[in-house]
Amino acid sequence: MPKPRPWFIGLLGLSALLLLGLAGFIGPVRETVRAVLLPAARLTSNVGASIGRMMRLDRETGEANRRAEELEARLRNTAVDYVRLRALEEENRSLRAQANFITETGYQTVGARVIARAITHQTAVVTVDRGSKDGVEIGQAVVTEEGILAGKILSIGERTASVMLLSDIRSRVASKVSGADRLSGVVEGRGNGAAHFTLVPQSQPLERDNVIVTAGTEERVPPNLIVGIVNDVEAKPTDPFKNAVIEPLAPLERLELVAIVIPGS
Amino acid sequence: MWSRRILAVLLALAAGYWDSTIATWLPGGFEAIQFSLPLVLVLAVYSTEERAITAALVTGVVQDVLLPSNSGLVSLRYVMIALLLHALSQNVLTNRSLIGAYAMGGVAVLLDRLLLLGVEGLFRFGGRMVVEEPHTFIFAELLWMAIVMTAVFMGFAAFTRRFLPPISRPEAGRIPLWRT
Numbered sequence: 222m223p224k225p226r227p228w229f230i231g232l233l234g235l236s237a238l239l240l241l242g243l244a245g246f247i248g249p250v251r252e253t254v255r256a257v258l259l260p261a262a263r264l265t266s267n268v269g270a271s272i273g274r275m276m277r278l279d280r281e282t283g284e285a286n287r288r289a290e291e292l293e294a295r296l297r298n299t300a301v302d303y304v305r306l307r308a309l310e311e312e313n314r315s316l317r318a319q320a321n322f323i324t325e326t327g328y329q330t331v332g333a334r335v336i337a338r339a340i341t342h343q344t345a346v347v348t349v350d351r352g353s354k355d356g357v358e359i360g361q362a363v364v365t366e367e368g369i370l371a372g373k374i375l376s377i378g379e380r381t382a383s384v385m386l387l388s389d390i391r392s393r394v395a396s397k398v399s400g401a402d403r404l405s406g407v408v409e410g411r412g413n414g415a416a417h418f419t420l421v422p423q424s425q426p427l428e429r430d431n432v433i434v435t436a437g438t439e440e441r442v443p444p445n446l447i448v449g450i451v452n453d454v455e456a457k458p459t460d461p462f463k464n465a466v467i468e469p470l471a472p473l474e475r476l477e478l479v480a481i482v483i484p485g486s
Numbered sequence: 487m488w489s490r491r492i493l494a495v496l497l498a499l500a501a502g503y504w505d506s507t508i509a510t511w512l513p514g515g516f517e518a519i520q521f522s523l524p525l526v527l528v529l530a531v532y533s534t535e536e537r538a539i540t541a542a543l544v545t546g547v548v549q550d551v552l553l554p555s556n557s558g559l560v561s562l563r564y565v566m567i568a569l570l571l572h573a574l575s576q577n578v579l580t581n582r583s584l585i586g587a588y589a590m591g592g593v594a595v596l597l598d599r600l601l602l603l604g605v606e607g608l609f610r611f612g613g614r615m616v617v618e619e620p621h622t623f624i625f626a627e628l629l630w631m632a633i634v635m636t637a638v639f640m641g642f643a644a645f646t647r648r649f650l651p652p653i654s655r656p657e658a659g660r661i662p663l664w665r666t
Contacts, residue, residue, distance in 0.1 A: 234543070235565060255551045262507050262552050269508030276513055338510040339555040339620045346554040346617045375554075375617075383554040383617065 252379045259336070259380055263350055266336040270477045297367050297470050300432055300447055307400040308445050328443055330364070330480040331355050336381070343412040345372075345386035345473060351481055352380040360441040362482040364471075370394065370435060370446040371471040371479055384479070387448065387469045388414045395439050396448055398425065399432040406462075408433060408448050414473055416449060418465040425463075427454050433467055441484055491537060494529060498541035501525045502548025510553075510620055518626035522549065524634040526564050527594045530571040531587070532642065538568040555619040563601040567594055587639045591631035599624060 277286075333349035340346075351357050361374045363384045372386040373394070385392050392410035396418060397403065406421035418433055431451040437444025449467040456463035501521035509520050522545040530538035546561025553560070571594060602619060609616050621627070 235562060251551060254547060258503075258548060258551055261503060265503045266507040266511070269511035272508065273511035273513060276516065337506050337552045337554055339553060339617055340510070341618050341620055344618045348552060348554040 255378060256380055259350060262336045263334055266334065267477075270335075270475075274475070293472070297369060297447075300450065300470060301367055301369070304399050304432055304434055304445055304447055310400075329483050331357065331483055333363075333382075333479050333481055335384075335476050335479065340386075340474075341412075343390045345389040345392075345410070345412075345414075346375060347372075347384050347386065347476065348381050349384055349479060349481070350381055352378045352382050354379050355481075356483050357382050357481055358441065358483075360439065361484075362435070362442045362446060363479050364446060364482060365476070365479060368446065368480075369471045370442075370448050371469075371473060371476055373442065374481065382481075386410070386473050386476075387416050387471065388412060388473050392416075394442070394448060395436040396433050397436040398427060399434045399445075399447075401425070404436040404438050408467065414469070416467050416469050418451065418467050420462050421465065423456065423458075423461065423463055427451065427456075427463065427465055429453065431465075433465075441482075443482055443484070446482075490533075491540065494533075494537045494541045495544055497525055498522070498544035499548060501541075502545035502552075505545070506549045506552040515622055515626040517620065517622040518630045520627075520630070522546075522560075522564065523567070523594055523598055524591075524631060524638075526568050527571060527590060527631070527635075528638050530568045531575040531590050532638075535568070535572045538572055539565055542568040553619065555617045559605050560619070563598060563605065566601060567597050570597060584636065584639050587635040588632055591635045592628060595624065595627050595631055 331351055333351040335347045336350050337348040338346075349363070357374060357377050359374050359377060362370055363372045363374065365371055370387065372384045372389070372392065375383040375385040377383075387394065387408065387410055389410040390412050392408075394408040395404055396408045397405040405425050405427075406418050408416050409419050410416050418427075421427055429451055433448045433451065435442050435444055435446040435448060447470055449469040451465045452468050453466040454463060455465065505520045505522045509517055512519060525545065526538060526542045529541050542564035543561055546564040549560040571590060574593065575590065599621075602621070606616055606618065
């Protein structure tokens with residue numbers, strides 16, 4: 222009996238895979254393969270991040286880059302301190318303590334490493350090495366080490382999860398101006414690392430250098446997580462809403478280590 | 487030979503890891519420095535169909551599992567590319583010249599892009615949210631493929647007898663075995 226040609230075997234194998242996928246059996250197989258490949262992927266992504274960092278450093282402007290990164294870090298820390306201060310001021314003025322309106326919500330974080338990236342002009346999604354086994358759920362906030370919002374969980378597996386970053390054009394985060402007591406608008410991704418703060422009522426004060434934070438109206442996203450800083454405000458008197466160009470404070474192009482915010486029970 | 491099959495699988499694993507976890511960190515056009523497609527191309531053109539399909543499956547599965555993109559179906563694409571390129575190398579384009587090698591590289595890159603567009607289009611048509619597979623400028627990919635094929639071709643020419651003219655049967659009878 223003649224031996225079947227390799228192309229025929231290959232096509233048979235692919236057809237079997239497609240049928241298994243349609244029948245829903247491929248998920249466990251995929252998770253098993255992922256579990257085997259994950260340890261080495263953590264190592265190679267570390268190598269990739271190091272190579273990327275080295276390639277971005279121009280020898281002649283190395284000092285300037287270090288200074289810029291230092292200033293960026295100081296800006297982020299200052300923004301974090303500023304938001305915490307405003308949140309404390311707001312809490313002191315609030316009448317919720319008298320009405321027993323304060324809800325105790327414990328949040329905990331789970332550290333994760335970015336192991337793969339899919340960043341194009343319009344989309345920005347990364348894979349992290351935490352999944353449903355670590356308590357991760359779709360819609361949870363993902364923050365940097367300083368607690369700045371980087372994105373939200375898009376999909377999960379047992380051991381990994383996909384995170385949609387703020388600059389992805391499909392990303393939407395309910396947000397407000399820091400210090401405001403209610404939802405102001407929506408931060409929408411615009412691709413290429415940019416985002417806009419949209420659907421802001423004309424009556425809401427908004428100006429350059431305002432800090433934008435999460436509104437807390439989404440079930441799995443805590444309030445007052447820093448999103449970004451307003452760069453420019455676009456307002457026409459005839460429009461019911463105004464927009465602002467904001468600069469996300471999280472270094473979306475260089476994310477290596479993140480934390481997933483998991484709401485307490 | 488089992489050792490060559492194992493080598494093909496190991497190279498495919500390494501290429502899959504590089505493309506999914508290292509290349510995506512490289513800035514700008516350097517993201518085109520990928521090894522999966524060149525490996526599939528080299529095996530399809532210069533080795534057996536079986537090894538090419540095996541390598542395509544292995545490297546494709548690694549990328550499908552690790553990359554956040556959900557619409558590329560990398561393993562499917564690479565297997566189809568391996569089959570088409572092997573058929574081309576046997577029937578249409580020569581695999582014994584540098585120009586032929588460049589042509590094969592160009593066909594591989596174009597096929598990859600066309601299949602990627604087709605699969606992403608199918609996903610969008612089916613109403614699923616698409617996470618695009620990252621890819622850089624096509625000219626950067628073509629240039630990288632040309633560099634790889636040049637290196638492979640010159641390596642074969644320098645260190646193997648692959649491109650030496652074949653010996654006819656009458657001549658083979660006159661030449662001792664130790665000289666062939």
